[in-house]
Amino acid sequence: MSEPGFVSVSELGAGMIALRGDLRSKVFRKAAEAGTGLKLPAPCTIVWDGARALGWMAPDELLLVVPEGEGAVTVAALEHALAGQHALVADVSDARAMFHISGPGAREALAKLTPADLSPAAFPVGTLRRTRLGQVAGALWAEERGLTVLCFRSVAVYMRDLLADASHPDAALRVF
Amino acid sequence: MLYLKCPYCGQMADETELASGGQAHLRREGPDSSDSAFEAYLFLRDNPRGVHFERWRHAYGCGKWFHAARCTRTLEVFGTYRAQMGAPPQDILAAIAARRGETA
Numbered sequence: 522m523s524e525p526g527f528v529s530v531s532e533l534g535a536g537m538i539a540l541r542g543d544l545r546s547k548v549f550r551k552a553a554e555a556g557t558g559l560k561l562p563a564p565c566t567i568v569w570d571g572a573r574a575l576g577w578m579a580p581d582e583l584l585l586v587v588p589e590g591e592g593a594v595t596v597a598a599l600e601h602a603l604a605g606q607h608a609l610v611a612d613v614s615d616a617r618a619m620f621h622i623s624g625p626g627a628r629e630a631l632a633k634l635t636p637a638d639l640s641p642a643a644f645p646v647g648t649l650r651r652t653r654l655g656q657v658a659g660a661l662w663a664e665e666r667g668l669t670v671l672c673f674r675s676v677a678v679y680m681r682d683l684l685a686d687a688s689h690p691d692a693a694l695r696v697f
Numbered sequence: 698m699l700y701l702k703c704p705y706c707g708q709m710a711d712e713t714e715l716a717s718g719g720q721a722h723l724r725r726e727g728p729d730s731s732d733s734a735f736e737a738y739l740f741l742r743d744n745p746r747g748v749h750f751e752r753w754r755h756a757y758g759c760g761k762w763f764h765a766a767r768c769t770r771t772l773e774v775f776g777t778y779r780a781q782m783g784a785p786p787q788d789i790l791a792a793i794a795a796r797r798g799e800t801a
Contacts, residue, residue, distance in 0.1 A: 564706055579759035580705045636711035653714050653757040 526688025528624040532681065533669075536592035537617050538585040539578075540599065542608035549606055556602030557585050567649040567662045576649045576662060584660075584671075589614075618677035620684060623667030629694040630687045631661065631668055639668075640697050655683045699767075704777050706759040718752030721764045722784060746770050748793055750785055753777075766793060 540557070542549045550561055559575040561583070562568045567576035574586040587595050592614040599610045622630060628639045637652045638644060649662040657679060659672040672680045686692075699712040719742060726738040743749070749769050754762045764782065766775040766789050775796065776789045 565708060580761065582759075636713060650708065651758045653711075658757045 525690070526630070526685060527690050527693040528622050528627045528630050528667075528688045530681070530684045530688060531621050532677070533619045533621050534589035535619050536587040536589055536595060536612070536614045537619075537671075538587070538592060538595055538599065539611045539613045540583040540585055540608070541581055542603070542606065544581060544583070549603075549608060552603050552606060552608075553583065553599075556599040557583075559585075562649075565649055566647050568647070569664075576660070578649075578651060578660065584613075586619075616674055618672055618674045618680065620670045620672075620680060621667055622670065622684065622688070626688075626693055626695065627667050628697045630684070631670070632696070633687045633692075633694075634683060635659075635661070637661070639663075654680065699772065699774070701753055701763075701765050701774060702777050703755040703758060703761065704763050704779050705761040706755065708755075708758060710755050710758055714755065714757035716754040716756040718754055718762065721750040721752045748775070748797070752780070 540553060542553065544550065544561070554561055557573070557575050559568055559570050559573060562575055562577040564577050564580070567574055572588045576584045576586070578584050585595065592612040596610050596612045603610060628641070628644070632639045634654045635652050637650050644650070644663055646663045646665055649660060651658070651660045653659070654661070654670065654672065657672055657676045659670055659680070661668055661670045670680065670684070700709050701715060702708070703710050723738060726735045730738075747768055747770055749767060751765050751767065752762060753765050754760070762780040763777050764780060764785070765777045766785055767773060768775070773796065775792045778786050778789060
Protein backbone atom coordinates (compact mmCIF):
# COMPACT_ATOMS: atom_id res chain seq x y z
CA MET A 522 0.00 0.00 0.00
CA SER A 523 1.47 3.31 -1.09
CA GLU A 524 0.23 5.59 1.66
CA PRO A 525 -1.37 4.84 4.99
CA GLY A 526 -5.16 5.08 4.91
CA PHE A 527 -7.52 6.39 7.57
CA VAL A 528 -7.68 2.91 9.05
CA SER A 529 -4.95 0.35 9.45
CA VAL A 530 -5.17 -2.71 7.21
CA SER A 531 -2.91 -5.67 7.83
CA GLU A 532 -2.83 -9.16 6.42
CA LEU A 533 -2.77 -11.81 9.13
CA GLY A 534 -1.29 -15.26 9.00
CA ALA A 535 -3.54 -17.83 10.61
CA GLY A 536 -4.35 -21.50 10.61
CA MET A 537 -7.88 -22.05 9.34
CA ILE A 538 -9.86 -25.26 9.41
CA ALA A 539 -13.19 -25.83 7.74
CA LEU A 540 -15.37 -28.15 9.75
CA ARG A 541 -18.53 -29.48 8.15
CA GLY A 542 -21.20 -31.70 9.59
CA ASP A 543 -24.77 -31.68 10.81
CA LEU A 544 -24.83 -28.85 13.35
CA ARG A 545 -28.25 -29.99 14.58
CA SER A 546 -26.90 -33.38 15.61
CA LYS A 547 -26.13 -33.60 19.33
CA VAL A 548 -23.42 -36.20 18.75
CA PHE A 549 -21.69 -34.02 16.19
CA ARG A 550 -21.95 -30.93 18.37
CA LYS A 551 -20.46 -32.70 21.35
CA ALA A 552 -17.55 -34.07 19.32
CA ALA A 553 -16.97 -30.71 17.62
CA GLU A 554 -16.88 -28.95 21.00
CA ALA A 555 -14.41 -31.51 22.31
CA GLY A 556 -12.24 -31.26 19.18
CA THR A 557 -12.19 -27.47 18.94
CA GLY A 558 -12.12 -26.77 22.65
CA LEU A 559 -14.72 -24.05 22.09
CA LYS A 560 -18.41 -23.74 22.64
CA LEU A 561 -20.18 -23.91 19.28
CA PRO A 562 -21.28 -20.47 18.05
CA ALA A 563 -24.90 -19.53 17.44
CA PRO A 564 -25.85 -18.86 13.80
CA CYS A 565 -24.07 -15.82 12.30
CA THR A 566 -21.72 -15.38 15.25
CA ILE A 567 -18.12 -16.15 16.20
CA VAL A 568 -16.72 -17.15 19.59
CA TRP A 569 -13.18 -16.77 20.90
CA ASP A 570 -10.97 -18.34 23.50
CA GLY A 571 -7.49 -16.87 23.57
CA ALA A 572 -5.88 -17.27 20.17
CA ARG A 573 -8.60 -19.61 18.88
CA ALA A 574 -11.86 -18.59 17.26
CA LEU A 575 -14.79 -20.59 15.98
CA GLY A 576 -17.17 -19.01 13.49
CA TRP A 577 -20.54 -20.11 12.12
CA MET A 578 -20.29 -20.12 8.32
CA ALA A 579 -23.41 -22.02 7.23
CA PRO A 580 -26.00 -24.38 8.76
CA ASP A 581 -23.51 -27.20 8.18
CA GLU A 582 -20.17 -25.44 8.34
CA LEU A 583 -17.89 -23.95 10.98
CA LEU A 584 -14.53 -22.26 10.63
CA LEU A 585 -11.88 -22.77 13.28
CA VAL A 586 -9.13 -20.16 13.40
CA VAL A 587 -5.93 -21.16 15.18
CA PRO A 588 -2.47 -19.54 15.37
CA GLU A 589 -0.36 -19.80 12.22
CA GLY A 590 1.32 -23.16 11.81
CA GLU A 591 -1.06 -25.05 14.11
CA GLY A 592 -3.39 -26.11 11.29
CA ALA A 593 -2.07 -29.63 10.76
CA VAL A 594 -1.95 -30.50 14.47
CA THR A 595 -5.48 -29.20 14.97
CA VAL A 596 -6.78 -31.16 11.99
CA ALA A 597 -5.37 -34.35 13.50
CA ALA A 598 -7.01 -33.58 16.87
CA LEU A 599 -10.34 -32.82 15.22
CA GLU A 600 -10.27 -35.94 13.08
CA HIS A 601 -9.64 -37.96 16.21
CA ALA A 602 -12.54 -36.31 18.03
CA LEU A 603 -14.89 -36.80 15.05
CA ALA A 604 -13.81 -40.35 14.20
CA GLY A 605 -16.69 -42.45 12.91
CA GLN A 606 -18.91 -39.46 12.22
CA HIS A 607 -20.20 -38.03 8.98
CA ALA A 608 -18.04 -34.91 9.03
CA LEU A 609 -15.39 -33.11 7.04
CA VAL A 610 -12.25 -31.54 8.46
CA ALA A 611 -10.09 -29.62 5.98
CA ASP A 612 -7.07 -27.41 6.54
CA VAL A 613 -7.87 -24.31 4.46
CA SER A 614 -5.10 -22.09 5.88
CA ASP A 615 -3.44 -21.69 2.48
CA ALA A 616 -6.73 -21.34 0.61
CA ARG A 617 -7.90 -18.27 2.52
CA ALA A 618 -6.47 -14.84 3.22
CA MET A 619 -7.30 -12.84 6.33
CA PHE A 620 -7.16 -9.07 6.79
CA HIS A 621 -7.58 -7.06 9.94
CA ILE A 622 -9.00 -3.55 9.72
CA SER A 623 -8.71 -1.36 12.80
CA GLY A 624 -8.99 2.23 13.85
CA PRO A 625 -11.87 4.69 13.91
CA GLY A 626 -13.66 4.43 10.60
CA ALA A 627 -12.99 0.70 10.14
CA ARG A 628 -16.72 0.04 9.78
CA GLU A 629 -17.10 2.91 7.31
CA ALA A 630 -14.21 1.63 5.17
CA LEU A 631 -15.81 -1.80 4.93
CA ALA A 632 -19.32 -0.46 4.48
CA LYS A 633 -18.15 1.03 1.17
CA LEU A 634 -17.55 -2.49 -0.10
CA THR A 635 -20.43 -4.59 1.13
CA PRO A 636 -24.25 -4.51 1.21
CA ALA A 637 -24.13 -5.77 4.83
CA ASP A 638 -25.30 -3.34 7.52
CA LEU A 639 -22.14 -2.68 9.54
CA SER A 640 -23.56 -0.21 12.06
CA PRO A 641 -22.55 -1.20 15.61
CA ALA A 642 -26.21 -1.87 16.44
CA ALA A 643 -26.75 -4.26 13.53
CA PHE A 644 -23.27 -5.76 13.56
CA PRO A 645 -22.07 -5.91 17.19
CA VAL A 646 -18.83 -7.52 18.34
CA GLY A 647 -19.08 -11.28 17.85
CA THR A 648 -21.23 -11.12 14.71
CA LEU A 649 -20.06 -12.95 11.62
CA ARG A 650 -21.48 -12.48 8.18
CA ARG A 651 -20.63 -13.98 4.85
CA THR A 652 -21.29 -11.46 2.15
CA ARG A 653 -19.98 -9.74 -0.94
CA LEU A 654 -17.00 -7.37 -0.77
CA GLY A 655 -16.52 -5.51 -4.02
CA GLN A 656 -16.75 -8.24 -6.61
CA VAL A 657 -15.77 -11.22 -4.48
CA ALA A 658 -17.22 -13.35 -1.71
CA GLY A 659 -15.90 -12.87 1.78
CA ALA A 660 -16.68 -13.31 5.44
CA LEU A 661 -16.32 -10.59 8.01
CA TRP A 662 -16.66 -10.40 11.73
CA ALA A 663 -16.47 -7.73 14.40
CA GLU A 664 -14.00 -7.88 17.26
CA GLU A 665 -13.29 -5.47 20.10
CA ARG A 666 -10.23 -4.16 18.25
CA GLY A 667 -11.62 -3.91 14.74
CA LEU A 668 -13.00 -6.02 11.94
CA THR A 669 -11.58 -9.09 10.28
CA VAL A 670 -12.16 -9.95 6.63
CA LEU A 671 -11.68 -13.38 5.17
CA CYS A 672 -11.53 -14.14 1.46
CA PHE A 673 -10.14 -16.70 -0.92
CA ARG A 674 -6.35 -16.55 -1.31
CA SER A 675 -6.80 -16.32 -5.09
CA VAL A 676 -8.41 -12.89 -4.70
CA ALA A 677 -6.23 -11.68 -1.81
CA VAL A 678 -4.39 -9.08 -3.93
CA TYR A 679 -7.71 -7.74 -5.19
CA MET A 680 -8.98 -7.57 -1.61
CA ARG A 681 -5.83 -5.79 -0.42
CA ASP A 682 -6.19 -3.16 -3.17
CA LEU A 683 -9.90 -2.85 -2.46
CA LEU A 684 -9.26 -2.22 1.25
CA ALA A 685 -6.46 0.25 0.46
CA ASP A 686 -8.81 2.12 -1.85
CA ALA A 687 -11.67 2.15 0.64
CA SER A 688 -9.40 3.48 3.38
CA HIS A 689 -7.74 6.18 1.28
CA PRO A 690 -7.00 9.19 3.52
CA ASP A 691 -8.96 11.49 1.22
CA ALA A 692 -12.03 9.27 1.46
CA ALA A 693 -12.54 9.15 5.22
CA LEU A 694 -16.13 8.96 6.41
CA ARG A 695 -17.78 9.18 9.80
CA VAL A 696 -21.19 7.60 9.64
CA PHE A 697 -21.48 5.14 12.52
CA MET B 698 -33.20 -3.47 -4.80
CA LEU B 699 -34.60 -6.83 -3.89
CA TYR B 700 -33.98 -8.14 -0.38
CA LEU B 701 -34.77 -11.72 0.58
CA LYS B 702 -34.46 -13.28 4.02
CA CYS B 703 -32.48 -16.50 3.80
CA PRO B 704 -34.49 -19.13 5.71
CA TYR B 705 -31.27 -20.98 6.65
CA CYS B 706 -29.05 -18.30 8.14
CA GLY B 707 -31.79 -15.73 8.78
CA GLN B 708 -29.93 -12.87 7.11
CA MET B 709 -31.53 -10.28 4.90
CA ALA B 710 -29.64 -10.84 1.68
CA ASP B 711 -29.25 -8.17 -0.93
CA GLU B 712 -30.02 -9.05 -4.55
CA THR B 713 -26.29 -8.87 -5.36
CA GLU B 714 -25.57 -11.58 -2.76
CA LEU B 715 -28.08 -13.94 -4.34
CA ALA B 716 -28.15 -16.07 -7.45
CA SER B 717 -31.46 -16.58 -9.17
CA GLY B 718 -32.51 -20.13 -9.93
CA GLY B 719 -35.71 -19.53 -11.90
CA GLN B 720 -39.14 -21.01 -11.39
CA ALA B 721 -39.68 -23.19 -8.31
CA HIS B 722 -41.54 -26.45 -7.80
CA LEU B 723 -40.75 -27.96 -11.19
CA ARG B 724 -41.57 -31.61 -11.44
CA ARG B 725 -38.88 -33.65 -13.10
CA GLU B 726 -39.94 -35.76 -16.07
CA GLY B 727 -38.06 -39.02 -16.10
CA PRO B 728 -36.89 -41.28 -18.94
CA ASP B 729 -40.39 -42.79 -19.34
CA SER B 730 -42.02 -39.44 -20.06
CA SER B 731 -43.13 -38.25 -23.48
CA ASP B 732 -40.90 -35.95 -25.50
CA SER B 733 -43.28 -33.04 -25.09
CA ALA B 734 -43.45 -33.48 -21.30
CA PHE B 735 -39.66 -33.65 -21.11
CA GLU B 736 -39.34 -30.57 -23.30
CA ALA B 737 -41.77 -28.72 -21.04
CA TYR B 738 -39.76 -29.74 -17.98
CA LEU B 739 -36.51 -28.60 -19.55
CA PHE B 740 -37.47 -25.42 -21.34
CA LEU B 741 -41.01 -24.17 -20.77
CA ARG B 742 -41.42 -21.77 -17.87
CA ASP B 743 -44.25 -19.65 -16.57
CA ASN B 744 -43.76 -15.92 -16.90
CA PRO B 745 -46.60 -14.55 -14.81
CA ARG B 746 -47.47 -10.95 -14.17
CA GLY B 747 -48.18 -11.36 -10.51
CA VAL B 748 -47.35 -13.97 -7.87
CA HIS B 749 -44.33 -16.07 -8.76
CA PHE B 750 -42.58 -18.83 -6.80
CA GLU B 751 -38.86 -18.80 -7.41
CA ARG B 752 -35.67 -20.54 -6.44
CA TRP B 753 -32.81 -18.45 -5.11
CA ARG B 754 -29.40 -19.29 -3.77
CA HIS B 755 -27.69 -17.36 -1.00
CA ALA B 756 -24.54 -17.50 -3.13
CA TYR B 757 -22.40 -14.97 -1.27
CA GLY B 758 -23.65 -16.11 2.12
CA CYS B 759 -24.35 -19.56 3.51
CA GLY B 760 -24.59 -21.02 0.01
CA LYS B 761 -28.00 -22.64 0.47
CA TRP B 762 -30.83 -22.81 -2.03
CA PHE B 763 -34.24 -21.61 -0.91
CA HIS B 764 -37.63 -20.63 -2.28
CA ALA B 765 -39.18 -17.19 -2.44
CA ALA B 766 -42.71 -16.04 -3.21
CA ARG B 767 -42.90 -12.58 -4.73
CA CYS B 768 -44.96 -10.51 -7.11
CA THR B 769 -43.36 -9.72 -10.47
CA ARG B 770 -45.63 -6.70 -10.89
CA THR B 771 -45.13 -4.90 -7.57
CA LEU B 772 -41.89 -6.65 -6.54
CA GLU B 773 -43.53 -7.34 -3.17
CA VAL B 774 -41.97 -10.29 -1.34
CA PHE B 775 -44.50 -12.53 0.44
CA GLY B 776 -41.90 -14.66 2.14
CA THR B 777 -39.15 -17.22 1.75
CA TYR B 778 -39.10 -20.89 2.69
CA ARG B 779 -36.79 -23.86 2.61
CA ALA B 780 -35.75 -25.63 -0.55
CA GLN B 781 -36.86 -28.99 0.86
CA MET B 782 -40.53 -27.99 0.62
CA GLY B 783 -42.28 -29.35 -2.46
CA ALA B 784 -45.03 -26.71 -2.33
CA PRO B 785 -45.46 -23.27 -0.77
CA PRO B 786 -46.28 -23.49 2.96
CA GLN B 787 -49.66 -22.41 4.33
CA ASP B 788 -48.40 -19.20 5.96
CA ILE B 789 -46.98 -17.96 2.65
CA LEU B 790 -50.22 -18.80 0.82
CA ALA B 791 -52.17 -17.03 3.55
CA ALA B 792 -49.92 -13.97 3.25
CA ILE B 793 -50.50 -13.89 -0.50
CA ALA B 794 -54.26 -14.31 -0.14
CA ALA B 795 -54.39 -11.54 2.46
CA ARG B 796 -52.41 -9.12 0.30
CA ARG B 797 -54.19 -10.01 -2.92
CA GLY B 798 -57.56 -9.61 -1.26
CA GLU B 799 -56.48 -6.17 -0.20
CA THR B 800 -55.28 -5.03 -3.61
CA ALA B 801 -57.77 -6.84 -5.83
